[in-house]
Amino acid sequence: MSQEQKFCTFIVDQYFFGIEISRVQEVIRYQEMTDVPLAHPVIRGLINLRGQIVTTLDLRRRLGFPPLKAGRFPMNVVIRAEDGPLSLLVDEISDVMDVSEDWFENPPENLNGETRAMIHHVCKLKDRLLLILDVEQLLNLEVAKT
């Protein structure tokens, strides 16, 4: 018996990523952001989510990709975190997918250390790879600094 899990999937750069659906609070389109000077470079700003102030993290920067082309705006994947919601900025939102645990594989060895730590599993889909992100590692900016 294999277990199926649901993942919220999205695209960053040309890669296909997924986050466990239970961690995702909602998905919203681009919002104006307020800069936070002096903060970690991965932190892009603050948005107003129906009266709640939510900090946004740039997944491109977090995963070491080049910035999004000018004129294109990222989407917000709002996730539940320990101290309240946080938003991950992604290029494009894709579907919610059912994935069987059987398809999980360890991330490839040739990924560099930090990025590898953030990827929990790799799933071989029919036409492409789904990279399942480890949210805790993603939010662990202390490590990212060093």
Added chain:
Amino acid sequence: MDGMDEIIKEFLIESTENLDKLDRDFVALEKNPKDKELLSSIFRVVHTIKGTCGFLGFQKLESVAHAGENILGKLRDGQLAMNESRTNALLALVDALRKMLVEIEKTGKDEKGNYDRLISTLTLLSEVNDSVKTTVVPALEEASETANRTGESAGVSETAIRVDVSLLDRLMNLVGELVLARNQILQFSTAQEGAGLGSAPQRLSWITSELQEGIMKTRMQPIGNVWGKFPRVVRDLEAACGKKIRLEMEGKETELDKTVIEAIKDPLTHIVRNSVDHGIESPEKRREAGKNEEGLLSLKAYHEGGQVHIEITDDGGGISPEKIRDKALSKGLISPEVARQMSERDLLNLIFLPGFSTAEKVTHISGRGVGMDVVKFNIESINGVIDIQSKPGLGTTLKIKIPLTLAIIPALMVSSQNNRYAIPQINLLELVRLEGVKVQTEIQLVHGAPIYQLRGHLLPLIFLNQELEVSNSLDTVHNSLNIVVLKAGDHQFGLVVDEVNDTQEIVVKPLHQILRHVDAFAGATILGDGSVALILNVMGLVKKAHLISANLEQAKIEKAPVIEIDTRDKQMLLLVKAGYTDHMAVPMKQLERIEKLDGSLVEKAGDHDVIQYRGKIMPLIHIGSVLPERRKKPRQIVEPSVYENKALIYAAVYTKNGRSIGFVVDRVYDVVEVIVEIKDVIRREGVLGTTVIQGNVTEILDVDWILKLAPPGFFDSAVA
């Protein structure tokens, strides 16, 4: 009578609620009779009821509660064990207390009813001997019977309701959303005139504003609401203890969030009672100690650094750290090894341990070992901090800091690089705008740090853009300068911003923990147009700008070191420019002469620059280069090679034991004879202090400090 009624009403609501909680606690206790925490919490409730009715004058209620407290105290300390008869008797106690509360609510008195048997049962059961079971039953019946007749009429404790704060939070967020929707509709209706909406948008607008204000108001209360009952509390205690006390209150209007007010009410009452009972001495003792017979108890509240500060100070006998240590040791709260390593401050803080009491005798007001641990617990539960400072013989101060989270504060909005920031108005002193040439002339660099003279005060300036690292505005030329004069702790400084906008009431929202390490911000808020603005943490900015160096802070604690300049007499000062310090004064009495020397003759000898002077070799020290930079990023250091290009250098010559050393300065302005008045704003190593001479901010050089830089042993022996 009005104030009294208010107190009684509050007492009734609170006690009724607490008793309901006791019912649950007792049931839980039956399952787990050894639960210390539960026993402590039950004890506290009964203790509070006893204490409160003690000064409200309900003697019968007090004596019943007192009997209960005795047995609970022993249970808590493990001298007695819970058993069925004790549980029954305690439940009967709760019933009896409840009945008496109802009676007080109806008649204002507690005289009806006879509780002697309950009291005697409780007293019997509080004896360590367990052979008293038989007497329990009749007493219990009596109490239960009386309890049955209660609870018929709806009284004051039922007309007030409590609302969950999280519900208020949700309402506030929703109102915020409503405000945004309203703004959009208003925009739409003005753009589409004659859309048939009539006056509806205006009414919507008005209702929304009212609603917003109302919801905000539900959360805020001035601290005076809590303090209001203290004069009475103090007066009654005064009479009970035979003391004379004057109560002073400052900052009554300081507004606190509802949750915060609730949480500090009991701790504050405890502290005030403790101060009166234990802190302030009897008039006789005070007279002996040479103090005013009338003791002073002062309460102070203010907003600072995004927090609410409350200080309770008495000028009583203070607390002796040794006494606390001995007590803690005898109670086994700390081990002798630990005690030996504890600082005075640590020792003082031992009074916050559960079960600690330094009172020699237990009085009915305080001193049962509850109080300070409860105080600390309650304050920490709202993320507050409590600290105690005490000087034996002089008095005690308790400082409470409570975070401002969720509070609504007035704030000044400023802009920096097109981003808006809120500055809590509590930090704001005034606004200054400099235009045109004044920007150049009125701001002086003192060792690279910009200073503005505000009515004779030296005001260090911080550039917001630079501190936030969004641009280096120090290097750009300004046509005008907006200075926001701020206060943080004992420091005043000017914050230079791009633009000053309006003032607003803002709702402080905490930042996610992922951002909490950024000291420069205290939180964030949502503005009227729906965008987010960061709230500046003024204290954090000061720290970031290194306005307060660790040394300076230390120096302050040690009460300003003695400055070795005789401030009364006139003295001769050499005014010079040295490196990035535009104006520096060197005390002449330490100098022999000023020399013009040929820069091209400067030679290197090891690490030192030297020059041949009157047939001897004289080391040179370039003052501008050796003074430590106050700024974080020193600008280009002046290389020793400065001498090479200069035909002429100025050196102030210092001579001791026949050997001379030259202090090289960049320019000599003048020699003046003045009375030096140190204005100690920016102090750093190598500088004795700062003053104003001829209208210029001038630092006074610490010659002794500079001499330490001479080659080792240079002055030790006279030249043969």
